[in-house]
Amino acid sequence: MNIELSDKLKSFPPFLFEELYRKERAERAKGRDIISLAVGDPDLPTDRRIVAEALREIKKGPNHRYPNTKGNERLRKAAAAWHKRRHGLTFHPNDEVSILIGSKEGIAHLPFAVMNPGDYCLIPDPTYPTYRTGAILSGGRIHDVPLLEKNGFLPDLGRIPKKVTERAKLFFLNYPNNPTGAGADLHFYKDLVKWAKKNEVVIAQDAAYCDIYFGEPAPSILQAPGARDVAVEFYSSSKTYCMAGWRIGWVVGNGPLVRALNQLKENIDSGPFNAIQNAVAYGLDNHEKIVPPIRERFKRRAEEFCAALHSTGWKFPDPQGSCFVWARPPCACSSLEAVYFMLEQASMLTAPGSGFGKYGEGFVRFSLTEPDARLREAARRIKALDWTKLK
Ligand SMILES: Cc1ncc(COP(=O)(O)O)c(C=O)c1O
Structure with missing residues (x-):
């Protein structure tokens, strides 16, 4: 049977990141070490005291x-x-x-x-x-x-x-x-x-x-x-x-x-x-007791990451909060071109600003929800990029 899905479902905008994720999977399959800064899923484990309370309550x-x-x-x-x-x-x-x-x-x-x-x-x-x-x-x-x-x-x-x-x-x-x-x-x-x-x-x-x-x-x-x-x-x-x-x-x-x-x-x-x-x-x-160290962690990550981006010509106001850095790359290119370039040249997955709406065009979103060492490695890879290769 050919199941006809609802018009409402079909009216959802296409998922812009799908093609990007497909490419990321293909790169990983080739054995490349991809750092993914595309989604905002916190890497830090839940505080052990909260976990202990959950265990007590589950019983x-x-x-x-x-x-x-x-x-x-x-x-x-x-x-x-x-x-x-x-x-x-x-x-x-x-x-x-x-x-x-x-x-x-x-x-x-x-x-x-x-x-x-x-x-x-x-x-x-x-x-x-x-x-x-x-x-x-x-x-x-x-x-x-x-x-x-x-x-x-x-x-x-x-x-x-x-x-x-x-x-x-x-x-x-x-x-x-x-x-x-x-x-x-x-x-x-x-x-x-x-x-x-x-x-x-x-x-x-x-x-x-x-x-x-x-x-x-x-x-x-x-x-x-x-x-x-x-x-x-x-x-x-x-x-x-x-x-x-x-x-x-x-x-x-x-x-x-x-x-x-x-x-x-x-x-x-x-x-x-x-x-x-x-x-x-x-x-x-x-x-x-629980939240200030989490906030401090994200703040330090943002400071370090922003410093690396600024030093290589990215243009943006520093974030006042959230887990994200939203920045314009040092090239005359679209969001998607910049993201593909970083995936190919630096093995990093980031989110194209255009995926968040038309006024996001020209920006790239970096999520700071990977471990500190991975973020430092990402910053190192960004610094090593030669944007003149993107032509
Ligand atoms: C702005 C914003 N609101 C809401 C959510 C959803 O959060 P929750 O995990 O509570 O569903 C997210 C998740 O990324 C978010 O970025």
Whole structure:
């Protein structure tokens, strides 16, 4: 039988990195030692105290039963207590916090709770691709909002066309930003909240990298006056505690939106394993002991790696946070040409900026989620490259 797949599925943009991964596999098969800096999957193991808590919790029979879709009370309370310590904000653990099976899951589902066919979803360009998923599947229209270097990779709200804002329902953003490494300050969030209220647009700020900052602590959009009326913020244990494989995130903020997402999810999933939720709760309760060394590690990696790139003519503002360096190569070439050149000449896999959107063209994204020694070797290989060979 010839199974005809859905039009919606077919409408997903092609995966730009597929050809690149195929080439990487072919190079590895030839026995070449490829350093992969293409994806942001933290190499550091989860803190042993969190792992020990998970092991204790796995042995408890009640944890083997169905979890609660919105997450268990221990984790919701731990998340609320952490927000109080970190941002001075009080969230009701029952109504304003909901646990997710990784933040990606909540991000992909939120548009179903908010958007109707024909509504616009505003998505930054370059972007983390999952913001498109729910917008496409819910029949929405996408409007790409450029993140330009001259604006510090922040959106220029005044340039979003009126006819788009009139039909816009949802605006995804993420700071500290993947892929550009840019930060957003509270001043920006205050303006954004005013704009969102005026235009009646829901803001979904994705704070997956909120703890990988290199200067002042990254603020929360929910610290901006009135933000709770229009915004939710997504959080992730993946980068903060190096727990990407454990799949826990959470959403906080506007109660009706948090509850709407949870109501939707009650029809889809049954929440993550309670033992793992409790391990993340342990991480949140002990955040101030566990997280600073992780942040320091990424900061040192970023400093060393940026220094190597700068010394060989790459042009870019240093990242203010995240696990990424977003830089223009020292050649008059496209992102993809630069990436293929580095794969062939330096046995390094990196991500072409054009894969994150048309405004990513001209950039390359390096992920700092490989061990220190591998990153130093990558920096050495980059320094040895002769870009005049790329003609
Ligand atoms: C900006 C951003 N948001 C969300 C996620 C997804 O994180 P999680 O592991 O919590 O699903 C990622 C993962 O790379 C990301 O880069």
